Amino acid sequence: MKRILLLINAHNPPFSQFASMFEGLVDGASQFTLDVTDDRNALCDPSDYDAVALYIASGELTRDQEKGITGYVRNGGGLLAVHTANAGLAQYADYIEMIGTEFIGHDPLGDFDVEVDPAFDDILPRMSRSFRVQDECYNMDIKTEAPLRWFQHGIWKLERQPLGYLRDYGKGRVFYTALGHDNRTFVHADFQDQLIKGLRYVCGMTDGSPVRIGLVGYGPLFGMGRHHSEQIAATRGFELGAVCDRDPARLEAAREEQGEDVPMFEDA
Template sequence: MPKKTRILIVSTGRIHDFAMAGHLIEERLASEVDFDVTLSFDLEPISEAGLRRFDVLILYVQEERLSKNQTSDLVTWVSKGKTLIGLHCATASFLDNPEYGRLLGWRFSNHGPIHRFEVAPTETDHPITRRIPPFKVEDELYLLEDLAGDSEILLTARWQGGKQPILTFRQEGKGKVVYFALGHDARSLGDPTFQKILLRSIRWTRGVKESDPIRCGVIGYGGAYNMGREHGRLIEATRGLELVGVCDLDSTRLALAKEDFPSVAVFPSYRRLLQMDELDLVVLVTPHNTHAALAVQCLNAGKHVITEKPMCITVTEAKKMVGAAKRKKRMLSVFHNRRWDGDYTTLKRIAASGAIGEIFQIEVFSGGYEHPGWWWRSDKKISGGCLHDWGAHFIDWFLDLIPSPVIDVAGHFHKR
């Protein structure tokens, strides 16, 4: 078993909720199998003896004094090849300690009100920010004074016409120092993108390399909406993914796949595709009633699986798919979903805040007065019916929006 990264979290001070923050960060990091996490609510571990057994120190602190010996021990510890990560209020601590400020790289000067703002990468190919698009967060936007002059800025946010650093990195001897300005409360500390950046910062500064590209195959290259081609394009556009194979029953579609992606192998049989040793993940772009059987066979072959929505037709099928994924210890996911659409995330945030009270009715609509769909989409045995297509998005939305068990289901259907 690989050696675990030993992490010390120090969360202490005033103004912020340091107990909540410390436990939230600890819980997230402790869920990673390669981390060994310790949480402290005082500064005592910041010493030569206290830091000796750790690889990473995360500071979420707002204190007034760090002793001269503690400062010296901290700088020495980092410079010998360790990692220091300062979060949010870490730059508002020890303001009369210039050596601490130089080590972290920045000093807090002011902040505006808590508000929603966009954070964007300055470099899209850095291991920490790779594949992270601009994202919005509700937080204090810290205004910072540069004390080191040698920090690499990886994320920024706009403030009054200028850009403010949000994520920075600097080298200190053989060690690395990261400062992440977000994290006033649980809204940002619990944000999935915040947590992803924190995890990546830890692993990158400890020399953990990205795994080899995930080699992907697509089953289904139909021409109705060209979704097979779209999946291939998305795979090729995503660093860390590689398209290696396409399967379709129609030889003319395989010829088009070869034209679209000249380097891929093409197969008229999914069984031949699954025999590829250089295949890690399969994307299913086939009629709905084929998802379950294909997914189970792909999982049993040791491949990760992504199905186009809907996942399948029945609950029984879904349980078989999930069971196969658990037995083979492989990922099973559904593409695409709409949980990160801006309008939906806004509604979810408002509902969770209690601003509109208890939700008692949700109305959703998408469609028109045309025929609901031709060929196999009009055959309920194949498609599952209208609720299994765009309807799947709406059902997923309101099940996610109201996190409670389903008590009763009723409906009225008509077909003309």
């Protein structure tokens, strides 16, 4: 089990709502334990944790708090930063450079589409390629010379706005998403999915053995047998485990297309 520390601004909305959602999310994943605090002194030495999650905004950081969190990530700790974690804290140069960006503004809250780059499927596997949210589409300035690997963009006024990235910071990993204004986004399944996968990423967790899937029926119509097997092969973490069909001719077709290594059965 990975130990996670969540730091929020205060125990009132939207911070308390985020904490409640996040607690249920990580508990349901059965891979993490979570502590929640609004005491920024917890940043002075978070070395007991595998990752720190930040849903904070503005306020003050002491020098010990700033040195604590930046040193922690630089030495290999994971950091999951959400929405306003880059807002109102630009005076703390080391902190904001670690985050990588600074919030500079947004248009009014509205509905927009989010696009996720499939090139990141190896490290953020099986995320939705697109989804729609009601949120703030952030504008941000880049505050680091290190490369930011943008994994998602929002479509706002017909333009693509960068809204999420990964970066390395010393030996540590940083995941940032600009989504997360309030409960309308907190309850969104795709937002929750990226938080869990981002958390796994910054903790250095990888998928275990692939999920083996059996095809029952290798249908000839529209090439569905081949189509389904190709979709399995194209999905990271899945592999074709077996094919079952009562028609010997269809099993022979499956054997020709999938090879001798895939077990074939006439009776499930």
